[in-house]
Amino acid sequence: GEEVAQTPKHLVRGEGQKAKLYCAPIKGHSYVFWYQQVLKNEFKFLISFQNENVFDETGMPKERFSAKCLPNSPCSLEIQATKLEDSAVYFCASSQLRQFYGYTFGSGTRLTVV
Amino acid sequence: DAKTTQPNSMESNEEEPVHLPCNHSTISGTDYIHWYRQLPSQGPEYVIHGLTSNVNNRMASLAIAEDRKSSTLILHRATLRDAAVYYCILRDMEATGGYQKVTFGTGTKLQVIP
Numbered sequence: 001g002e003e004v005a006q007t008p009k010h011l012v013r014g015e016g017q018k019a020k021l022y023c024a025p026i027k028g029h030s031y032v033f034w035y036q037q038v039l040k041n042e043f044k045f046l047i048s049f050q051n052e053n054v055f056d057e058t059g060m061p062k063e064r065f066s067a068k069c070l071p072n073s074p075c076s077l078e079i080q081a082t083k084l085e086d087s088a089v090y091f092c093a094s095s096q097l098r099q100f101y102g103y104t105f106g107s108g109t110r111l112t113v114v
Numbered sequence: 115d116a117k118t119t120q121p122n123s124m125e126s127n128e129e130e131p132v133h134l135p136c137n138h139s140t141i142s143g144t145d146y147i148h149w150y151r152q153l154p155s156q157g158p159e160y161v162i163h164g165l166t167s168n169v170n171n172r173m174a175s176l177a178i179a180e181d182r183k184s185s186t187l188i189l190h191r192a193t194l195r196d197a198a199v200y201y202c203i204l205r206d207m208e209a210t211g212g213y214q215k216v217t218f219g220t221g222t223k224l225q226v227i228p
Contacts, residue, residue: 004157033216035218041199041218041220041221041223042218042220043158043218045216045217091157091158093157093158103158103160103216104160105157105158105159106157107155107156107157108156108157
């Protein structure tokens with residue numbers, strides 16, 4: 001399809017629980033990106049994939065965050081042992097190689113850690 | 115990434131033109147200027163991009179200063195649906211896919227008054 005599908009839309013987890021977020025990129029897009037939006041306007045880059053390979057993970061908190069993009073499956077972002085500070089909206093975006101006219105973002109997953 | 119500076123917020127009356135400014139004094143020769151917007155409870159959405167010449171599409175126009183150190187996104191007739199946070203972003207056209215991660219600033223929150 002022509003949209004990036006993120007599930008679930010909302011996720012509530014108790015502190016210390018695991019959270020798993022999913023992203024189905026647009027078919028044919030080689031690159032997938034994950035961003036975290038904590039405060040209203042501030043985005044933090046987490047990780048990018050080229051097909052199933054991690055391309056850039058410089059933004060990932062390595063201890064508790066992991067991500068995968070496997071063939072024929074939605075990409076996933078997993079947070080082990082969630083903390084209150086992980087509460088945020090997580091956006092996934094996909095793009096074609098050298099697609100200068102931009103990413104296509106999903107509508108996000110709102111994670112609330114209580 | 116080269117940095118951009120935008121006003122925190124702007125107001126416009128409905129059906130009037132809106133000019134959203136962006137300063138990018140450290141722009142390099144290979145940086146494209148991209149604009150995204152984020153509607154409430156949505157992921158960012160591509161609006162327009164340009165390199166040197168002014169650009170028009172169905173959503174907006176982009177006016178780029180001759181020295182490329184600033185640009186202006188123009189919405190010709192603001193509607194209530196244009197109320198969003200607008201982000202001005204620089205992207206290196208020479209970058210390979212993994213370096214296509216986008217660095218967002220804090221953007222301009224546009225309020226449209228009926």
